[in-house]
Amino acid sequence: MTVPLTRTLYRTTARAAGGRTGSVLSDDGRLDVRLAPPRKKTPGTTNPEQLFAAGFAACFTSALAEVAAEFGADASAARVACEVRLGTTDTPAGYGLAVDLTVSLAGWRAADLLPLLHRADAVCPYSQAVRGNIELALRAVDDTAADA
Structure with missing residues (x-):
């Protein structure tokens, strides 16, 4: 059963590009990460x-x-x-x-x-x-x- 919001308390957007080998950036820029598949140990990624x-x-x-x-x-x-x-x-x-x-x-x-x-x-x-x-x-x- 879907429960609709009665009031929005916070709103944010994150944009992904390139899927699991790309990056994610939040609308305020505080989250800016490079991505790699879970089993790859690529430095500087999540x-x-x-x-x-x-x-x-x-x-x-x-x-x-x-x-x-x-x-x-x-x-x-x-x-x-x-x-x-x-x-x-x-x-x-x-x-x-x-x-x-x-x-x-x-x-x-x-x-x-x-x-x-x-x-x-x-x-x-x-x-x-x-x-x-x-x-x-x-x-x-x-x-x-x-x-x-």
């Missing part, structure tokens, strides 16, 4: 999967902080790793993505953090965009160093 992982990790971190604040918790120090996998599928398209979000927060046990991850997943725009389209795994990791 790939679409890395850009997606960076955006998803940052967005999910913000969603987690917002959700945690609703419960009186501070998640500003959360560490979110977003692993994006590109692979083949048994679909006409032939290719697809899968995402694993692994989250830790100093002083938190995984079992206590996991409910916040599920709530953040419900409000994160990236999570909403991929829901039902790709595999998305949420993993909470113990980080009780602050307890020691």
